[in-house]
Amino acid sequence: MNSKRSKGKNAFASLPQEVLTNFDELQQRLDIHFKNKSLLYNAFTHSSYVNEHRRKNFTDNERLEFLGDAVLELGVSKYLYSTEPNMTEGELTKLRAAIVCEPSLVKFSVELGFGHYILLGKGEEQTGGRLRPALLADVFEAFIGALYIDQGMEAITPFLETVVFPKISVGVFSHVMDYKSRLQEIVQQTNNGLLQYVIIEEKGPAHAKKFVTVVRLDNRDLGTGLGKSKKEAEQEAARHAIQELSTRQAEGEI
Template identity: 40%
Template sequence: MPEAGQEFELLAERVGHAFNDPELLQLALSHRSWCAEHSDAASNERLELLGDAVLGHCVAAHLYRSYPDWAEGDLAQARSAIVNAASLAEVARHYGIGKALLLGIGEDRSGGREKISLLSDAFEALLGAIYLDGGMEAASRFAFEALSERIEEVAVDPSVGDPKTRLQELVVRVYGDSPCYTLTDSGPDHGKCFLAEVSFGDAVRGKGQGTSKKQAEQAAATQAWRGLESSEKRDHSSPSITQGKPEHAGTA
C-alpha cells in the first residue's frame, strides 16, 4: 500500500506524533469495510472505544478543573459540545484523516471519506492509538490541540453544545422565524444513512448526514449556523449596512 503509506506519514506529521509503532496508526485508520475485503486485517473499532474513553476523560477533567462554579448540567452540556460526532468529524477533516482511511471499495465509492460517523470514529481511534503509543500525556496534548477552538467556544457559553438550539436562537433573532428540518434516509435497516436539510428565509441553508436523525440534523444546523453567523459578522462590519439583517427580515 505505497499510496496509503504516504498518507499515513503525512497524517502523522500533521498530528505531530511520531509513532514508535506505525502499525497502531494503520490500525486506527482501518475501517471494518476494509477488513471485510482483507481477511488478515483488524478494524479500528477497539481503538475507537479506547479513544472515546480517553477523550471523555481529558475533556471532563479539564472542564471540572477549569470551571469550578459550573453545575453538573453545564459540565455535561459543554462536554457534549466538544466531543459530539459533528465536532470530531470537522476536526478529522482539518487533519485530513479521511484521505488516509482504509475503506472497502463500496464504502469508498459511496463517499465514506466524508461521512461524519466514519470521520468521528477514526478521530477517536487515532487518539486511542496515540494513547497506546505515547501515553496519556501525548494523547492529551493532541486532543487539546485538535479541539482548542471548540473548547474556547464552550468556555464562553456552555450552551453551544446543542447546534439546533444555537441555530434556533440566531434565526429567530435575524429572521423572526424558526428553522425547518427535512429528513431522508437511504440504505438497509441495519445501516441507514440519514440526510437532513434545514431551511429558513425561503432557502435551504444547511445540509448534514449521519447514522441517526439527530446526528444528521445537528450537522445541518452546524453548517447553517456557521453560514449565517459569518454573514452577520460581514454585515455588521460593513458601513453600508445598518441592521446587519437580510432585506426581507428588516423592512416593513
C-alpha cells in the same frame, strides 16, 4: 497474546508503499510520531477494507474507537473541571456532551484531513464513505485510542490542547450554555449590582455581520464577546465575565 490482533499487526506491514508514505506525511504534519505504526494504520482501517482483504488478516478500528471515546471524555472532563470552576456538575456534563458529540468530532476530523487517510473497501469508497460523518467521527476517536496505547495521556493532552481545547476557550460551544443566566446568579450571590449588555461594535458586511458586546456591572466592564448574532455575542461576553469574576475571587479581590 490474542492471535487475531497479532496477525493484524503483522498484516499492516503489507500495506502499499503509497499508503505507508501517506501515513508518514500525516505524522510529520501532526508532529506526532508513533512508536508502533501498526496502531496508527489500525486506527484508520474501516471494516469494509478488512472485509475486502480477508487473506491479509487486517483488523478494523472499532476496538480503538471504543477506547478513544473513553480517553476523549476523560481528557475533556479534566480540562473543563480545571477551567470552569463555576460550573455545576450538570453544566459540565452538558458542555462535555456538546464537545464529544458526533458533529463536533466530524469537524475535528475534517480539519485534520483524516478522511484522506481512511482505508476503505471499494464499495464504501464508491458510495461516499470517505465523507460519511459517522465514519469520520469514529476515525477521530480511534486515532485518540491508538495514540493513548502508543504514548499515554502524555501525548493525548498536547493533541487535545492543539485540536479541541482552543475551540472551547473561544466559545465555539457556548451556544449550549446559558452563560447570561449563570452570570446573573453569580452577581446576585455577591452583590446586587446592575448588569448591562452593550453593543460596542458591528463588523463585516450585512450578510456576514458580527457583533462585539461588552457586559458591565455597575458601569465597570467585566467581559467582551464576539458573535454572529447579538445573542451569541452576549453569551460570549457573559462567559468571559464569569472567568474574570472567578479570577478576582481567587485573588481575593471580591
